[in-house]
Amino acid sequence: MLQRLFLAATFIVAAIGNAHAGMTFDAVKARGMLVCGVHTGLPGFGAPNEKGVWSGIDVDLCRAVAAAMFGDATKVKYVALTNSNRFTSLQSGDIDLLARSTTATLARDTTNGINFAPVNFYDGQGFLVATKRNVKSLPDLRGATVCTLSGSTSEQNLADYNRIHKMSFQAIAFEKIDEVVSAYNTGRCDVLTTDKSQLGSLRATQMTTPDDHVILPETISKEPFAAAVRHGDDQWLDLVKWSLYAMIEAEEAGVTSKNVAEKAKSADPNLQRLLGVNGNMGKALGVDDKFAYRIVEQVGNYGESFDRNLGPASRINLERGLNHLWTNGGLHYAAPFR
């Protein structure tokens, strides 16, 4: 809480003092380092390993932007943020980019003074419950006590669902996910609700026996996670947007970190534009023409990133579902590089 108040205070000081919020693109370039706001520790999205190296699908987006800007994916400083202080950190200029499994909503897009990049992960809210409760679906949970994160969309969705279906849930909201998990584990609440991917991650990493817990089939909300930048920072938003598109387009075009050098020699004009052989796409964004090449080389395409962080190669082992490319029945669809 102190940290949050501190951030709010710095935000106010920054809002008071900093009359000329420089454009982020130039500021990052001059600094030679991207400051990225990520999760305090959500395996698969943003978490440091035992050596302090960050990984996750959100972290990969930060790395992709750094690769596009500097040709070096390691030039990122990570700032761990809670649900409560993420927007103030961005508004106050403490971070350049917020990549922290944040749901894009109309209110956040407008009144918070931020802009969302395209969606990098499609999620939905679900419920985690102990297997021994013998609960098969959501209606069985009438009257249950539900633990959630304060200030999250989950808290609002839960209230909406409660209202529509008259579930008489009792919601208990905590500031940090660790506190939510510990309240769930001590039996203070019957159910834990948050986004399904996070439930999968928590089940795999925070429960002593993952098989004792089950994620119910219902999904009660749409949670499109997107990175965010400050409102009015157009050139910077463009770079973030096209860094993500480069990863998605690369997967569609079959370009991976292994074969990128080879693919760059291809005669396919689409590949030539994507990988900077032709077309001056990077120049238009204000970076090197080979920006997409660097991203794929150092971070991988979207599919590689997903598999490494959330898919079969990870402990979380999430279904790809909506996060397939559009060509495979999913929702990821990059605008064309031309």
Added chain:
Amino acid sequence: MTLRATDRPSGVPWYNDEKTRGVLYQVVLLAVVLFVGWWLVSNTLRNLEQRQISTGFGFLWREAGFAIAEQRIRFEPTDSYARALIVGLLNTLEVSAIGIVLATLLGTVVGVARLSTNWLIARLATVYVEVVRNIPLLLQLFFWYAFITQSLPGVREALHPLPGVFLSNRGLAVPVPEFNEGQAWALVGGAIGIAASIFLARWARKRQDATGQPFPTIFAALGLIIVFSFIGWLIGGAHSALSIPEKSGFGFSGGAELSPEFAALLIGLTVYTAAFIAEIVRGGVLAVAYGQTEAAMALGLKSGLVMRLILLPQALRVIVPPMTSQYLNLFKNSTLAIAIGFRDFVSVDDTVMNQTGQAIECVALIMAVYLTVSLLISSFMNWYNNKVALRGSTR
């Protein structure tokens, strides 16, 4: 001889005149303060506008859209943010008010116990004070919360010590009287009882002043209040229906529930603050000259009466001012509630800040609320301090 400003000797220029300078400095200071204030506000507004962050308190009337587990007044997600904040404020005030009363009682007992001539009691009190006041409050709150939620059984295996009373890791569920309009009469009866007690106390005091005969005022007053409330309840129709908690589904229905979050916060705040209060009470009692004790004992008063009639009233003069700070501390420390999931003002404000993005307004609200309540507490304590303070001799 006093030299007045107008008496300045000739040849001293006007700007060296004491009075003129005094006024000048005040004006300059005021201008600087006003300028800084204006600069802060206008610059903030300009920056917010530049970043397209909306400002103003209009958001308070929008629909909140989230639920609050603990509510003293009815609150639905369809109510406004303003009402949500009021619910949070009431929770804060409730836990602070009860905490202040309990901490004062516990602190006084422990403080007096530390002075006890009984070796064991005095040592126990010392250990309590030294352990509790040297461990950060946040840790203690986590401890109490974990203690309550982990050591108590789940709902299905809830402890059932008395009929209708359930104790589980969901909290304490107790029966409460079902509200009926007739019961308002019991409240009226209680009020009459209180009024009668006040008259009784005045009469008893006068009699004691005149004749020296003590009167058991406290017991008589309690009796009066209970009897009058009971009569009121009878007049109201003697409704005795109780709402009794019953296990249903995942929790209890009916009755009233005391949540583990509230209990953990209340216990944590009380135990922590009581340790400080104990030291203040001890210091206050020690500040009364030992001759007072000796004189009282020479008059044949028992040790309990010595404490109650001679030492504590005099010690209050020393105790009250530092006690004010402890009350303020307890009130402000209640903001740690968010760590254990209790919806106090700051916790609700935090959710509102997150949903609306109105960080500056929400932080300003926190400042305004805590400043106002703190000033109220301290002005009440100042009033009380004036009351117990030693005045110029009246007799």
